[in-house]
Amino acid sequence: MRVTPLIFLFQPLSVTMMFAKQLMQLNGLSGEKAEAIVKHYPTPSLLIDAFKAAGPSANTLLANIEFGKSKRKIGLSISTLLAKLYTESQLD
Secondary structure (H helix, E strand, C coil), X not given: CXXXXXXXHCCCCCHHHHHXXXXXXXXXXXXXXXXXXXXXXXXXXXXXHHHHHHHHHHHHCCCCCEECCCCEECCHHHHHHHHHHHHCCCCC
């Protein structure tokens, strides 16, 4: 039996890994989807900047990102949810 040294169990997570974990807290956002998003936008600030730059089309920014082996698309509902979450100053 191989034992992992404790130092490797308690290493701090990178910003990208924390961002992926945060994304996976949302309903319908799997690990594969989160991985695909952080490949394009590794930090929340990069995603927020991209949403702002997209202007009125921010809701569709992530919709066509492919994930998984089957290359499915993230979709409009999750893209819209994330645009709202990361751009609106007050949520309903």
